[in-house]
Amino acid sequence: MKQLTRNVFVETELRGSNHGLVTTSDGIVLIDTPHKPSDAVRLRAEVERRGRLRYILNTEPHGDHWTGNAYFDAPVVAHEGVRTRILATDLPAHVARVASFGPEEPKLLEGYKPNAPVITFEREMKLHVGDHTFRLVHMPGHTAYQAAVIVEEEGVVFTSDNVFCKVHTWLQEADPDLWLTALESLRSLREDTFVPGHGPVCDKRYLDEQGAFIHEWVDYVRKGVGQGMTKEQCVADLTAMTNRYPMDVGQDGMAPMVMKLNVANLYDFVTGAGIHRRN
Numbered sequence: 001m002k003q004l005t006r007n008v009f010v011e012t013e014l015r016g017s018n019h020g021l022v023t024t025s026d027g028i029v030l031i032d033t034p035h036k037p038s039d040a041v042r043l044r045a046e047v048e049r050r051g052r053l054r055y056i057l058n059t060e061p062h063g064d065h066w067t068g069n070a071y072f073d074a075p076v077v078a079h080e081g082v083r084t085r086i087l088a089t090d091l092p093a094h095v096a097r098v099a100s101f102g103p104e105e106p107k108l109l110e111g112y113k114p115n116a117p118v119i120t121f122e123r124e125m126k127l128h129v130g131d132h133t134f135r136l137v138h139m140p141g142h143t144a145y146q147a148a149v150i151v152e153e154e155g156v157v158f159t160s161d162n163v164f165c166k167v168h169t170w171l172q173e174a175d176p177d178l179w180l181t182a183l184e185s186l187r188s189l190r191e192d193t194f195v196p197g198h199g200p201v202c203d204k205r206y207l208d209e210q211g212a213f214i215h216e217w218v219d220y221v222r223k224g225v226g227q228g229m230t231k232e233q234c235v236a237d238l239t240a241m242t243n244r245y246p247m248d249v250g251q252d253g254m255a256p257m258v259m260k261l262n263v264a265n266l267y268d269f270v271t272g273a274g275i276h277r278r279n
């Protein structure tokens, strides 16, 4: 892991989301965990070298942020919706998918049980560990249950997937309006070292680029809707955004699939259907 500040270490180059390790005067806190079990086992060895693991904080409900929780013996803290989603996961399907990530994975997944959050919040909470303060703030956007983790004494924010730095943005269940609001919430923070959900560490200057890309995505799909295209036609024919950014580590070849998921969700957003249906 790369040292970012005095007590914050980050991993941005493995398959799955970025994750972080914070050393406090009273043990270790992890922020998200690896997608691949073999990476989680290696991280566990690193944690054990440094001290006692106290908590895991999860920033969102997608499996690339929490699958590795299971390889650690520590309570998990997250938004209530993250807990609900993890408990509702189709485990056989999830395990089968993760098992395909590499030769070491199937064995490590035998008897897999997710380590779901046991301490949850809805809007905001503070966790004090040793001399460190972790502020978890609900910032829906990329998903309804997104949270930012602010490590106050280090000036570091784990933004979760509301920021994809220089890699392809996944909008498969995004609410673009809330996402743009979340970007402004991030901009208003005092802290300015950002660990994004995916891609290299950045700062507030990247927020404009992220926001512009979300606008561009919505406009692109809105244009298709305006031309009278059906959802199926949009999903089949709108492919122009695929090559705007590279895919994150380990996602090569997935761009067309992500493109279709993004278009399908944004079609629902523009037309007020699916998860965006207004009463």
Ligand SMILES: [Zn+2]
Pocket: 060, 062, 142, 161, 170
């Ligand atoms: Zn995500």
